[in-house]
Amino acid sequence: MGIHSGFEQACGILSERLCKSITKIDKLERERINEIRLRMGKTVSIGFSDGELFVTEAGKLTRYSGLGIKAEKIDIETAFQAACRYSVHSFQKEIAQGFLTISGGNRIGICGTAVVRDGAIETIKDISGLNIRIAREIIGCGIELHNSLYSAGAQSVLIIGPPSSGKTTILRDLCRLLGQAHRLSIIDERNELSASSGGISQNDIGAHSDVFIGYPKADGIITAIRVMSPEIVVCDEIGTSNDVAALETALHSGVKIIATAHSGSIEEVKKRSGVSKLIKAGAFDAIVLLGTGKQLGSIIKIHRTGDKND
């Protein structure tokens, strides 16, 4: 497996002071970093799959927050402005949704005070915290899943797991593998799968893959079916009723689906409104549960929806 870290791109948005300290972290530890969290006036924390640690000015990891460097208002403003490419006006929709995607597919979660108009979040002001999630293209992490499910042809699959279980990373590699043999339409609303820049995908997502970036999932799915006649539609993190309705349309068009959803177990996802409707309708041939923590990215269970105990 080859690992292409988005760590450098993530550090690129940090203030010089924070960047200096974080890039001093030991190389082996750096490659394990999942998140960098900046909280106003609090110690910068570094997230790993097995917990969070703080970082000192000298780049040492510690459990004691008092020893770590603190994120000041200017650090958060600098990172926020850089994440917006110094153009807040160009990312209004993303800011209102609470996240931004930067180069390399890294996602920046924004925490602050919501400005609500007519019941909808218009923007976020007084930003108090940022969570920089490091995207990783792990070439080969989807091979096991690919060999288990796709040796006999295209199938519809739902990949589930708790947050930070590696759903997007596996989905990205699955796109790379399936995109070599099938016509894929990837609905990449947050630009996390392809990490495209200027229309060019920075991640390998397969030779036969078409990417719809920035489209709301439902619109992207319908457009892809209309204009690209895909064999498989791929989308990350489904959940809303609009997503479900669009995926139903895809199914009725004879298109296979690969989607991900947050869920801690197969039983839990079957109870979730929306997704459960798709499962009951037989939309998925299999549901794949991923582990978290020490089992991060590993397949815990592959549940065939045609099983007797279904």
Add this chain to the structure above:
Amino acid sequence: MIKLLGVIVVVFSAGFIGIISSERLKSRASELTLTGYLIDEISVLIRYKAMPVYEISAYLKNDKIGSQLDFIRNLDDDGENSFSAAWEKSIDASRLALSASDKALLKTFGSSLGTSDIQGQLSTLELYKESFKKLENDAVKIYEEKSKLFRSMGFLAGAFIAVMLI
């Protein structure tokens, strides 16, 4: 003969300085007019395309108005550094006829770009447009009042120095 040549050189040199000073007033007014047009263009790019600032600068470099302004041509648009820092650096490095206070306003204008949502940007741009319009009107008035004075003063000063030398 040498004295006569010296007198001619002094008169024309002083006259040339007068003309340069007068042209500088004209350039200042025209740069302020162009800045006003520039703000209009930026407003359109933000209002209808929500274009990021570095894309705006790349667009303006190849644009009829932007390409006439030295600080836009010199603007570093690699997108790696803070836009306001790149804008300020470009103004400092450019040969502009603008006064120090004009440049200070232009710098604060650059630092405000990209820092708020579309509505906020458009309101800010409108505000700066008005400020630059006032400066432009003042600059035109000063040019009309002083351009002839500067030219004739240049030649007269030259003539005065020549007489003194003789």
